[in-house]
Amino acid sequence: MASKPEKLLAVKGMNDILPPDSARWEWFEQEVRALMARFAYRNIRTPIVEPTPLFVRGLGEVTDIVEKEMYSFEDRLNGEQLTLRPECTAGVVRAVVEHNLLYEGGKRLYYMGPMFRHERPQRGRYRQFHQIGAETLGFAGPEIDAEMILLADALWKVLGLTDVRLELNSLGQPEERKQHRAALIAYFEQHADQLDEDARRRLHSNPLRILDTKNPAMQALVEAAPKLIDFLGEASLAHFNQVRAMLDAAGVAYTINPRLVRGMDYYNLTVFEFITTRLGSQGTICGGGRYDYLIEQIGGKPAPAVGWALGVERVLELLKEQGGEQPQPVPDAYAIVPDASALPTVLKCLQAVRAAGVSVQMHAAHSTSAQGAGGEGMGSMKSQFKKADASGAHYALIFGADELARGEVTVKALRDGVGAQTCHPLADVGAWAARLQSRT
Ligand code: ATP
Numbered sequence: 001m002a003s004k005p006e007k008l009l010a011v012k013g014m015n016d017i018l019p020p021d022s023a024r025w026e027w028f029e030q031e032v033r034a035l036m037a038r039f040a041y042r043n044i045r046t047p048i049v050e051p052t053p054l055f056v057r058g059l060g061e062v063t064d065i066v067e068k069e070m071y072s073f074e075d076r077l078n079g080e081q082l083t084l085r086p087e088c089t090a091g092v093v094r095a096v097v098e099h100n101l102l103y104e105g106g107k108r109l110y111y112m113g114p115m116f117r118h119e120r121p122q123r124g125r126y127r128q129f130h131q132i133g134a135e136t137l138g139f140a141g142p143e144i145d146a147e148m149i150l151l152a153d154a155l156w157k158v159l160g161l162t163d164v165r166l167e168l169n170s171l172g173q174p175e176e177r178k179q180h181r182a183a184l185i186a187y188f189e190q191h192a193d194q195l196d197e198d199a200r201r202r203l204h205s206n207p208l209r210i211l212d213t214k215n216p217a218m219q220a221l222v223e224a225a226p227k228l229i230d231f232l233g234e235a236s237l238a239h240f241n242q243v244r245a246m247l248d249a250a251g252v253a254y255t256i257n258p259r260l261v262r263g264m265d266y267y268n269l270t271v272f273e274f275i276t277t278r279l280g281s282q283g284t285i286c287g288g289g290r291y292d293y294l295i296e297q298i299g300g301k302p303a304p305a306v307g308w309a310l311g312v313e314r315v316l317e318l319l320k321e322q323g324g325e326q327p328q329p330v331p332d333a334y335a336i337v338p339d340a341s342a343l344p345t346v347l348k349c350l351q352a353v354r355a356a357g358v359s360v361q362m363h364a365a366h367s368t369s370a371q372g373a374g375g376e377g378m379g380s381m382k383s384q385f386k387k388a389d390a391s392g393a394h395y396a397l398i399f400g401a402d403e404l405a406r407g408e409v410t411v412k413a414l415r416d417g418v419g420a421q422t423c424h425p426l427a428d429v430g431a432w433a434a435r436l437q438s439r440t
């Protein structure tokens with residue numbers, strides 16, 4: 001005998017999403033789809049693998065993601081450098097450019113799916129995680145910044161999330177950032193002794209990112225650093241103030257955080273994050289902003305854009321934290337099959353039930369060992385009724401020998417009016433299901 005094969009486990013930081021938890025995921029995704037439709041955003045699905053240069057060029061070389069978090073590999077056949085997408089904005093922009101989608105005007109898009117980052121796994125931080133994101137391309141006005149923030153805000157309301165606050169900032173335009181950058185470098189050089197290793201390394205490559213530091217020892221230093229908002233010109237300030245006025249009119253509260261810079265290089269003007277205090281240091285559930293220069297950077301004709309992405313795991317974690325049970329799906333009916341010889345009839349009959357829109361779980365011979373399958377029969381009526389009950393089904397469809405001899409099936413109520421029974425010709429069971437369906 002060969003030795004027992006070793007048990008294989010999921011990759012560290014990558015999770016299985018199992019029932020009953022998966023019901024919450026499905027519900028969440030449905031709510032998102034419905035809301036996106038109400039805002040007239042359309043779904044886009046891009047590949048999980050993209051050419052590595054897309055992210056290096058798109059996100060910027062001196063970012064956490066590109067420096068240390070990407071899953072990159074070489075295509076074995078042609079040597080092409082590929083990366084599992086760490087985020088989806090770059091892919092969406094690539095697709096929009098590749099298919100010339102802006103030819104006919106602006107686009108409002110959304111996506112959902114897995115992203116991959118090689119981070120230290122902890123609560124709210126995984127190596128495969130899921131994002132839902134919205135991107136609008138081809139719109140330059142502040143109203144679209146506001147619309148995107150209102151979209152996210154509407155989502156929290158639909159989900160019943162409380163304890164989410166909005167932080168807002170403006171990163172201005174490249175020329176304004178250049179002046180701020182010079183002031184920032186001068187300031188940090190004066191205080192070089194207080195910089196940690198990461199900050200020292202970034203001082204001349206990406207000093208703005210030093211403001212984003214999570215190092216508690218550097219907070220006071222960063223707090224007193226020159227603020228970008230003081231370097232904004234008239235046009236940038238006007239854009240920012242219009243976004244604010246629209247949020248004020250819509251009754252969306254926010255605080256201005258002059259240190260909010262976001263992790264990717266591609267942002268300009270408006271940036272924002274939705275934050276909760278209930279998830280510890282992984283409290284940012286959604287972030288985004290304007291990225292008017294990314295499309296050109298990726299090789300397209302210059303066009304303005306705004307986007308955000310939320311972390312699905314963090315949002316679901318927050319919902320769980322807030323309490324409130326996720327209702328679990330239950331079948332409408334459970335098919336009791338006392339004898340295996342009835343199975344061909346049962347399978348056929350249940351197709352008609354399902355075609356009428358009624359859900360039904362069929363009893364099947366249960367075995368925990370591969371070799372034992374089929375050997376243990378269907379189990380007693382009593383054990384089948386127990387399973388029917390445990391399934392939460394409202395009805396049992398009983399395909400007993402007596403019934404089948406008459407060409408019938410018995411429908412027994414398991415919940416409301418428990419015990420009530422009716423008989424139906426097998427050929428009419430679809431009509432029974434249709435009547436049931438029309439009542440609910
Ligand atoms: P953080 O500062 O927490 O690392 P980030 O700035 O890297 O976040 P974004 O790239 O803006 O995050 O991604 C948008 C959202 O995706 C985040 O606000 C967060 O909710 C979620 N997210 C990011 N990285 C992870 C991860 N490794 N695991 C789970 N969720 C994540």
Ligand code: MG
Nearest residue numbers: 064065119263
């Ligand atoms: Mg990160």
